Amino acid sequence: MQLLPMRGPAKTLPNVQSLRCKECGRDYPLEPIYVCDFCFGPLEVAYDYDAAAKNMSRESIQDGPPTIWRYDQLLPVSRENAVDIGAGMTPLLKADNLGRELGLNNLWIKNDAANPTHSFKDRVVSVAATKALEFEFDTIACASTGNLAGATAAHGAKAGMKTIVFLPADLERGKILGAAIFGSVVLVNGNYDQVNRLCSELGDDRHWAFVNINMRPYYSEGSKSLSFEIAEQLGWHAPEHIIVPVASGSLFTKVHKGLNEFAQLGIIDGADTKMHIAQPAGCSPVATAFVDGQTHPKPVIPDTIAKSLAIGSPADGFYTVSIANKTGGSATIVPEDEVVEGMTLLAETEGIFTETAGGVVISALRRLVREGAIGPDEETVALITGTGLKTLEAIADSVETKTIEPNVQSFDEIVTKAAVS
Amino acid sequence: MPLRRVTFTFKTDLIQRPVIYELGKKFDIVTNIRRAEVGQDNGWVVLELEGTLDEIDRGLAWVVELGVDVSPLDGDILVG
Ligand SMILES: Cc1ncc(COP(=O)(O)O)c(C=O)c1O
Numbered sequence: 054m055q056l057l058p059m060r061g062p063a064k065t066l067p068n069v070q071s072l073r074c075k076e077c078g079r080d081y082p083l084e085p086i087y088v089c090d091f092c093f094g095p096l097e098v099a100y101d102y103d104a105a106a107k108n109m110s111r112e113s114i115q116d117g118p119p120t121i122w123r124y125d126q127l128l129p130v131s132r133e134n135a136v137d138i139g140a141g142m143t144p145l146l147k148a149d150n151l152g153r154e155l156g157l158n159n160l161w162i163k164n165d166a167a168n169p170t171h172s173f174k175d176r177v178v179s180v181a182a183t184k185a186l187e188f189e190f191d192t193i194a195c196a197s198t199g200n201l202a203g204a205t206a207a208h209g210a211k212a213g214m215k216t217i218v219f220l221p222a223d224l225e226r227g228k229i230l231g232a233a234i235f236g237s238v239v240l241v242n243g244n245y246d247q248v249n250r251l252c253s254e255l256g257d258d259r260h261w262a263f264v265n266i267n268m269r270p271y272y273s274e275g276s277k278s279l280s281f282e283i284a285e286q287l288g289w290h291a292p293e294h295i296i297v298p299v300a301s302g303s304l305f306t307k308v309h310k311g312l313n314e315f316a317q318l319g320i321i322d323g324a325d326t327k328m329h330i331a332q333p334a335g336c337s338p339v340a341t342a343f344v345d346g347q348t349h350p351k352p353v354i355p356d357t358i359a360k361s362l363a364i365g366s367p368a369d370g371f372y373t374v375s376i377a378n379k380t381g382g383s384a385t386i387v388p389e390d391e392v393v394e395g396m397t398l399l400a401e402t403e404g405i406f407t408e409t410a411g412g413v414v415i416s417a418l419r420r421l422v423r424e425g426a427i428g429p430d431e432e433t434v435a436l437i438t439g440t441g442l443k444t445l446e447a448i449a450d451s452v453e454t455k456t457i458e459p460n461v462q463s464f465d466e467i468v469t470k471a472a473v474s
Numbered sequence: 475m476p477l478r479r480v481t482f483t484f485k486t487d488l489i490q491r492p493v494i495y496e497l498g499k500k501f502d503i504v505t506n507i508r509r510a511e512v513g514q515d516n517g518w519v520v521l522e523l524e525g526t527l528d529e530i531d532r533g534l535a536w537v538v539e540l541g542v543d544v545s546p547l548d549g550d551i552l553v554g
């Protein structure tokens with residue numbers, strides 16, 4: 054038995070009330086559970102917003118650390134116990150070059166590839182790992198197509214926990230090795246669906262903290278920090294538009310929840326942000342439901358270059374469609390051949406190398422501007438949630454390099470000539 | 475006995491057919507409805523199925539063949 058750093062017992066957090074069923078409203082104690090016994094609805098952390106308002110202000114936030122933990126009054130764990138490798142406070146960059154290209158004068162890129170393991174998943178796993186230690190689990194686990202695996206393994210290492218992440222064996226090397234450096238990676242000879250099923254079964258009888266199963270209500274709260282930061286970095290207001298890459302829909306719903314919470318606490322004046330869904334054509338159950346006017350996404354078998362978005366049966370799909378409708382947002386189904394185009398466009402205009410999910414967002418944005426859904430002067434934030442260095446395979450055929458001999462003649466023949474012709 | 479939680483989504487043409495009743499009669503499966511909504515042109519039901527895994531698989535295959543969308547309730551737990 055490995056000795057864990059002593060973190061527990063869980064401190065009572067003044068602002069955190071219970072886990073509450075999103076469907077029937079029943080309250081549950083703050084335990085490692087994720088579904089309502091009564092109606093099978095998902096459980097979500099419920100806060101006492103009056104208490105939070107007393108404990109949280111613009112000033113108290115600005116006095117906090119430059120990480121997600123500056124917002125700990127609206128997170129389900131305490132800052133003192135945080136498993137912290139520096140997630141959060143990633144750059145919000147004014148994207149004037151890309152804006153000019155697309156016809157937008159007020160475009161911002163939230164670059165979450167700048168997180169410690171290069172995706173927004175560090176936000177959610179930092180919260181889940183902290184909660185897992187509070188619950189005194191000694192093992193942290195997940196099933197993933199890459200980004201979540203890296204984030205879970207890194208935070209597990211920092212927490213001194215045993216780590217087991219499950220990946221399909223045929224995944225990109227960058228994602229496998231980028232997780233294996235931190236802890237044990239189990240490659241499963243099977244497709245995503247089979248990995249998924251295996252983990253469900255293991256989750257039932259092992260006493261492990263599965264970040265996206267029994268830790269899910271806590272884990273997903275971490276994504277709110279993305280919109281807290283956007284509001285803070287814009288000078289304490291919510292933007293007019295946010296474009297979000299959607300897989301399960303968890304990020305989308307929590308970005309929206311974060312803005313509403315800031316408005317409710319009076320930290321910003323209001324939140325009228327239009328929430329836009331971006332999905333690739335090869336896996337677009339949520340966007341398709343929105344476009345077809347359906348409330349419930351119909352499951353699909355994913356076949357997309359954007360592997361991080363390849364969830365065919367999205368757990369938060371229904372809530373995502375409903376928020377996009379309620380906020381006056383939209384959904385874009387990005388053709389597969391526009392994914393790399395989006396990646397290239399962002400790289401060439403803003404110097405940011407995003408993964409395929411970011412390519413989906415940029416191409417969706419371009420379509421929204423062309424269709425007139427976003428006006429030229431409307432303040433718009435595009436979420437870039439992961440780095441291109443983990444999905445090099447995707448662009449291997451789209452970028453060009455030249456090889457020369459180490460002399461000037463060869464340089465002139467191959468490079469200079471090509472430049473003038 | 476194993477339990478499975480699933481969501482059935484129906485189109486208009488199937489809303490009037492007692493699919494869940496038939497599922498329980500045709501197969502050795504106990505069905506237990508937890509939540510449901512029927513809209514203008516479609517409907518969905520969240521339910522728990524109890525039976526052997528083989529019997530549940532056979533039952534669900536029959537339901538899918540009728541044209542009902544069946545998805546695991548918790549959605550995919552496999553994420554990016
Ligand atoms: C890079 C990236 N962007 C976006 C997402 C979408 O996340 P969600 O499942 O919360 O919709 C994921 C993970 O699934 C991801 O890895």
Ligand SMILES: [Zn+2]
Nearest residue numbers: 074077089092
């Ligand atoms: Zn409930």
